[in-house]
Structure formats: structure tokens, C-alpha cells
Amino acid sequence: MKVAVMGYGTVGSGVVEVIESHKSVISKHTGGEALEVSHILDLRDFPGDSHEKLFTKDFNDILNDPEVKVVAETMGGVNPAFDFTMKLLKAGKSVVTSNKELVAQKGLELLSTAEENGANYLFEASVGGGIPIIRPMSQCLAANNIEGVAGILNGTTNFILTKMIEDGMTFEDALKLAQDNGYAEKDPTADVEGFDACRKVCILASLAFGKHVYPNQVETEGISNITLEDVSYISSVNGVIKLLGQIKYINDDEIAAFVSPAVVFNGSQLASVNGVFNAILVRGDAVGDVCFYGQGAGKLPTASAVVADMVDCAKHTDRRKIFGWGAGAENYVVDHKAVLEMPFYVRTKGTESKVKAVFNDVKFLNRIGQPSDEVAFITDSMTENELSAKLADFNVINTIKVTNY
């Protein structure tokens, strides 16, 4: 079967490499059908690349080739990926993608268009890179009411936090090391401020509960305010700080979904996820907690997930996957600060007695070098709005959510 690849960057070139280096295992899984890359779309030139004859700068070469049945979109970004994908689906071709931005923004439209045209739109690689999560969520957990999801969804920030926690590096130094190692972009905003994790939360929430959640509905806070002092306080109670994407079921018309730093205690499966690794924990009412762990990014891990989706399309040219991903709604994602109760880590100027006067019961933390006018503590469960009210008279340095995963 002829297939095409759009976008010959890190993931796209990995897709071509995996297809060529894994012919035997691929054909075993398709039931005998081989995948053959017939077109690679990219506006750039790749002189000397061994696939020279396959390159095209004209999208229509792919669209108009009736033998191309499956296309991998690894371009990234919403445009022109959206336009291209819509045209391919309307032509009855299946499209698989690693493009989380596009799925998060346009998943509903693309899935509806795929359905109308008897094609598949698959996106296993858009969350967690090579980690199987989309199929497990949509198929294996089909007999569960999902209660919540918590994920370490961005390897760059997890690398930075791991270096801060394990090696005592500052945020700035750890970020620089991530950039030097190629884990972070020159402009690290999308990773560090949580936007990348936010897109993945949208995809997971849409899948888990069947209504499209858009990035602008998900309150997103990154890790640039986390300091070594916070790390040190929290490590004194056997906890670590992770950037988590969290989703919580409230009722059929309301969920909470947000990205923020969070305190995770050792013993949790999420606490031992270090470096660039990702993990996604899903809590179902029948299955309990299940957790999926692996490399959330990288050329070959991500490419292998894209190619697995291509294999699935090649096996199932005549039928569609059902994701049950429907329309969203304006007030579907609630203001979690008003609704969700949880404990909080607080670091503030002030004294223990002042804290005790305001909070009924807290657990005080300490660190080496703690100034006498600084206190840190973990509160009882309350909403974030209640916390803010209680802290109105404090000169607060930082607050961090505490998870129950």
C-alpha cells in the first residue's frame, strides 16, 4: 500500500525510517500488506537525502494520487496542516498524525469529516509520544466511568524539574542544560509555560468524556515560578514537584481540566517518572488506577506510534474507529478554583502562629537555610478560592496544588 508523509522534520523523517527499517514486523501486523512511502511533502530541500525521488513541494501530488490511501501528517501547527488534512479526508484517504496542536484545536471537525467520508483520523502519537494511551483510553477502558486523569505530559519540563530535585540545579541552569541537550527549544515558552501539556490535556479530556475541550478552556500554569526553596520544602515530606495535566469528572455536563505544578508524594507512580519520560495515570471506577509510562517525545518513539496508526489504517481500510468525540460546550470546563477541593502547599512570609490563627490544621515544612520570617506548610483540603481568601493578609511567595494521585 502506498503511503505519504507530510513534513520531513524530526518525526516525519523518523516515520520514513521506521517504515523502511521495520518492514517485516509491519507486514506481520497488517496481515501481509507492506507500506511503501511514495511521497514526502516538504517545502525545504534535502540535497543528498536518499529519498530524493520521493520529495514534492506540491500537496496535490499526494491528494490526487488515488493509490495513496494513508497519509502521515507530521508538519505540526494548525495551518496548513488543517487544510491539507481536511482535503485528504474528504478524498477518502486516512490520515494519522503526531500534531497535538491540530488535534486539540480541530479534532472534532477532523473526526467528523473522517466519519462522513469513510476514512480514519488517528492520533496515537499526539499524546505521550510513543506511549500507548489513545487506544487504551478509547478501547481497553471502555467499561469504566473515568473519574480522573493526571499526566506528566511534557518531557522538557519534567527533565528540568528532575534536575532541580535530584541535582539541586536552579531552574535557569536546568533549562539551559535542556536546551544544550536538544530537549528544549531556543524559545522554550510552549514547554515551560505548559502550553504543550495543555494541548494534550484537551485531547485526553475529549477522549475520556466525549466532548471537545479547547485549549482556551484549560487554565494553564507553567513551572517558571518553581524555585529550589520549594523543591527543598517539599522533599522534606517525601514529595516532588511535577508539572501535571489534570482532568476530573464532575458530572456529565461539567469537568475540571487544568495544567499546573503539583506536589506528588513518593509512592505514587507519578513520583518516580524522571527525566524526559512521561506518564499518564487514568482513574476508572472499575479498574482503579492504571498508569502508562514511556518516552513522551523523540524521533523514533513518536515515529513508531505514527507508523502503528498507519498499520491500523492499512488493516482497516474499510472501517472506521469510533472515538465518541462530540461537540464541546462553553461552560463545560468549570472554574476549578471554585469547585475542586484539595490540599495546598503554601510558602509565605509570616510566622507559624499567624498561620495557625487562620488555618485550622496545617503541616509545617522546613528546609536548610529557612529564614526566620518564612514559613511553609501543607493545608487541609479546600478550594483554591477558599485558600486565597485565607491568605489575603499574607505576603505569599508561592502556592502549589497537592494531588491525590
Added chain:
Amino acid sequence: MKVAVMGYGTVGSGVVEVIESHKSVISKHTGGEALEVSHILDLRDFPGDSHEKLFTKDFNDILNDPEVKVVAETMGGVNPAFDFTMKLLKAGKSVVTSNKELVAQKGLELLSTAEENGANYLFEASVGGGIPIIRPMSQCLAANNIEGVAGILNGTTNFILTKMIEDGMTFEDALKLAQDNGYAEKDPTADVEGFDACRKVCILASLAFGKHVYPNQVETEGISNITLEDVSYISSVNGVIKLLGQIKYINDDEIAAFVSPAVVFNGSQLASVNGVFNAILVRGDAVGDVCFYGQGAGKLPTASAVVADMVDCAKHTDRRKIFGWGAGAENYVVDHKAVLEMPFYVRTKGTESKVKAVFNDVKFLNRIGQPSDEVAFITDSMTENELSAKLADFNVINTIKVTNY
């Protein structure tokens, strides 16, 4: 769609419960089709059970009802489950199962029969209870050459080992606690001696590499020889002892597959899997290490996996899942003791100088209360046969494999 359940024990009654309590989410995933339990097969009586009208003692009631399209086999054991399943598949009905013994012994025959009759035979619940692993292995990792698998596949033994490691309980006391808690049977042999884990290794190996591996090909050692002294030595180097099922690819005609206690160092995703939880780590050449974690047993977790398979059958009445599970071969599973190199933990009577004279380079361990004539150490990488030769003149107390997962 009418469905039937064969075997109304822990898992079977859980299947009925999940189908009834999850109507809404199930119908969302089938695309609108509801599952309705029309028959429950069990030879026992369940007076007062609310499903009284559904019970039958006659298998033919299910076989001969043309409206029953999907059957859950939760009877356990090879007979009569094998005979019943064959008849159902030959009648074109799909069967899903949690019966690892049957899948491990007869998977090939059952899958071939399903194929010949246009039916599905699905077994997600047979390994790892509610943990999604069969679909991820057979679909999401389809573009990987799998290099190895290591799994904590039995919750009972993991509970016992956790109690020994964390609470210093003896094996005997921890086993009794497991029995008191309902985690271990009165006769705990199948769990404690590794036979249960062995069946799951067979299923995972058959899926990973496409050739049926039978239980008698998998060398199996349980945990009854593990003592608190071993636990203590290994904890001194930040390691824990786990009962692991391991599979290693050697070449297309040879694999290694075995169940044994193994030393896992902290930092591994397998080291933090405690209590009755299970985890399966799969190492692929493109994706690297991915790990799946959750409750490996229990009524509702296992039942939810069985029902998810029923949902899949209900969605796909007209098509078959391809597992690529072919015939096995006599010498397919090699003698790993002669072939695989790894480090070993050794505890023996003797002195450090005697050990140094025989082994080039070892890491000595120690424990509180260590007798002066006892040494424990971790060797360099070697085969188990090489190890045995080197230890010929020692009065060895215990040896344990050390993993690289």
C-alpha cells in the same frame, strides 16, 4: 445485543455487574449498541441472586441461541472451558476470556478456530487483569521489534514480597496475611511457585513474537526460597526483589522466557510497583521502554477488561482482530542458563578472599547481623551456567538474577 457469561465466580459476577452498572458508557463506546446478559452458565445454584431467571446449567442454551453473539468465558481452567469455547467459535460466536490457563495452553487452536469461523477470540483480561496490555502490544507497538518484556505479573507474590521488604515480615507471615486478606488461595502454590506468572509469560511471548510458547517451555521458579536476609542484603544497594516474568528476543527462531525472583534497582519503574499491583515493561527498538501499571487482579478491574473486549466484539461483529499468533516449535525457547548473560546476586558460606579468588570483580553487600562466615555479592555479567561452575566449591545459600530493566 444479547451476550452470555459462562462461570459466575468472582470475575463472572463482576462482568454481569459491570455490564449492568455501565450501560451508558458501554453504549457510547459501541456506537449505540447495548449489551444485555441473556444467559449465565454455572453448575452451582445462587438462590436469591437477582439474576435468577438468567441462570442455566446447560451450555447448549447458549450455543443454540442464535441471538447470543458474544460470550464471556470466566470459568477458569482448561476443561470444559476449551470444549465450550471451541463450540461457540465454530458456531460463529465471539468469545472473550480472563482465563489465562486456557489461553496459554490453547491460544493458537482457539485463535485459528476463531479465524476460520469469522469470530473473535479476545483475552485482554488474561494478563494484568484490568491493565491494558494485549491491545497496546498487538497494535500500538506494531512498528517496533520487541527486544524484551519484564513483568510483575502476579499480585499475590508482589504483595508478599512488598510486606517482606517494607515491613520486615517473614515469607510465612506475609503469605498468611495475603491469605487472610483474600489475596492468596488456601493452596497458594500456583501463585507462590510462579505458575500463574508462567501462563502470562506464555501469552505475552506468543503475542510479542508470533509463535506459541507453552507453559512447559518456560522455566519457572517461585519466591518460597526468598528470605529476609536476601531482602536485607539487596536493600543495602538500593534494590528490591520482585518475581518477574521475563522474555528476551534472541533471533527469529529463538527466544528466552522464564519466571524467577529478580533484583530490580530503585529508579526502575518496576521497583516502585508495590502490594497487589502489577506492571509490565516492554522494550521496543523504536519506542524504548514503555510500562503499563495497574491492578492485576480483583473482581471489578478484571471484569472491566472482559467487558471492554465484549464492547470490541459488539462493535466489530463483521471483522476479526489479527494477532499474528502462529505455531510454536520445540526448541524455540532456549536454555537461558546457557545463553543469557546477566549479573547475579549470590549469598554463600565463605569469605571475601575466597570469592575474590574465583570471581574477577564483585560488589560485596552487607546486612545487620551478618555472620562472619557468610558473604553476599553481586557478580559481573555472565551466564547462569558460568556462575554455577564458579560456585562449584561454595556452600551456596541463594542466588538471584539481576535485571537490567
